[in-house]
Amino acid sequence: MKRINRVNALPLEEFILLKREVAKRIFAKEFEACRELEKAARSDSEALDSKVPNFLISPLGLILNRVFVVGVVTELDNIGTQGEMWKARIVDPTGAFTVYAGQYQPEASIFFSTVKVPAFIALTGKARIYEPEPGSVFVSIRAEEANVVDEEIRNRWVVDTAEQTVDRLAAFSDALASGYHGEELREYLIERGVSSELAQGISIALEKDVSQEFIKLLRTSIREGLKALDFDGGTGAKADQKEFVLELLKEMGGSKGVDYATFMEEAVARGIPEQVVEEVTRILLAGGQCYEPKIGIIRLVG
């Protein structure tokens, strides 16, 4: 009863914030470049209120709090000195997310205590930022819920996330080319069909210098990641060679993984050109189908 009264007493902005935060789709490369959304960028009455969640903003203007990621968990450690504190690395085609789950995330902690590395997992969590000193920033996810999923779901997540990122890239380039700033830019973008939240995010993001290099790298890794997706085995000669390299990796690697140099020697001996082995390995790494447990060792997922 008390709670309902409170809701009625809240002004419009805060009322909306009580709704569930949308779980944003974002690749690791864009995620790790996120920075804290300064409270001053929002209205005073919101900033005064401690209930307002902490938001991060990506270089492309995505404002986020909750995220939904699907990828391969490649490392999992209990780093807690007293009680549990799980630290996990979840790899997507562009990089890796660092995820934490402690005693206040019981559901995620129980999940991490049972999951076997490596595995495809889906996870929701809140983005956290930690800046021990100026210039060194750590962006991570505090896990809420997680589950083991199959490769089909992982592929679909990559395509969904690529679509939303490419939409964002398009809106961002449009904003950059328009020459507008601030409020004018916001209105321009909304006019162009961009959601009001992204329009606000982009107008904030554009106030900082945006590295063209970052955008280029992001585009390249999305492109690579999409090409690496494996639907029903793929098509053509490249797919055959890929299949062969994969089989060989299975044969040689077993459950422990294989030394990359040894693997390369063996593959070349069986008639696969060196650059093909290199490319396939890179694609497999980017696609999350294999990973490096130690430098120089590659191992298949699953």
Next chain:
Amino acid sequence: MDEKIAPHLEELTRALGDLEKTGIRAEFEKLIAFRVPPDVAKETILRKFGGKRKVLKIKDLSANLKNFELTGRILDLGEKPIRPQEGTNKGSSRLYTGVLADETGSVLFSSWKELPGSVGDVINIKNAYTRVWQNRIRLSIGEQSLVSKEPDSTLPSLSELSGSQTKKLIDIGAMDFSVNTVACVIQFSHREVLVKGRQSRVISGVLADETGRLPFTAWVELPGIDIGSIIRIEGAQIRMFKGMPSVNILNSTKVSQVGPEEAKNLAFTFESAVKDPAPIKIEDINSRESMFDVAAAGNVVSVRPGSGIISRCPECGRVIQKGNCRVHGKVEGIRDMRIKAILDDGTGSMSVMFPRELAEIVYGKTLEEAEQLMFSDVSKDAVYEDLRRFLTGRYLAVRGNASKSEYGISFVAEKAWIPEDDLAVRVVELLRRLGPDEENKQGECSSTGGIYLA
């Protein structure tokens, strides 16, 4: 004391305008009387009345908004005396009620003070708020609202506003009383209902155009009209039912069939209107008060508590706890299964309710199989835990009705399936949008060369 509060009052006047007229000063002094420190009282008042005052159009109104500004033309105005409550020494007061309209819609209002205008005049209201009353949003003008007459307004004239507005189905909402529309009948059936103790026959069905669908009810016969008819409806009444607008065809409503020549110019045909709705972004569902018969797809990001096996009261169907119904007391519960899950597509999220038939399909277990699990496990949440393990992260597409509540969108699913769109096609389109890669150009040349040679 006055010296201490004077600067705060000055600041409030700068921020909020005339404090006396709006009663804000009285509110401030009340806080002071309750020993609230003046600077805290100032903050409180600023938070309540100040900040960004939003200027809204009538179509933007939703339940429980506060502190906004609105301009509209009075379409209708009446007053009724309110008897004073017993035990209070207040004299009798008057409540002014009527209808206010702008170019986006019209809304019922009630005012506790006399308005500075009458039917046909345009008024501007600052610090208005909304309440839900009898299933409809009502604009409230309180003691602290500032109402002024706007003699030179560009709002449409009284006759334009009071006539029925012609609208597409998607634009029809709680703010409409009477509308005109052209739509196709895609469902049509007769049913018997009890109205004021009398059995009467009504027609109910579904209308569709290129923008969406809405249910309709006809309280009169519709000769010659059936599934597939494209009809023009003039002066239909909009009523709200379970948060969903419904088109009501009454005696006063004109219904005519659209001829084949005119139908050619419409943006829809029976074939296109009757097609299953394609999934839309959850963001688009979030932005509306309600949507009838829409589809969306996303990930199950959370399975909510209360999912799994539940007990219902045999009398009223309410969910019961520990064998006790809130209304009927101790009852022998009937077991049922349901799933409440958060579906999120990255643009928006909504709470989706899967009733038993769908829950069984989505879960892949029948109620009986789930019961087995419940009895074989010591944990009372065995089914819920199993559901979470099974569903969290999965892709689902749903079709059903969405309506907005205080905590966001609730969606009642009528169909659910696993989306099977072709990822390879989407990847090709994405690669095209990303453009060619510099280092890949060479690769592309050689592959073209290969085709040429072949």
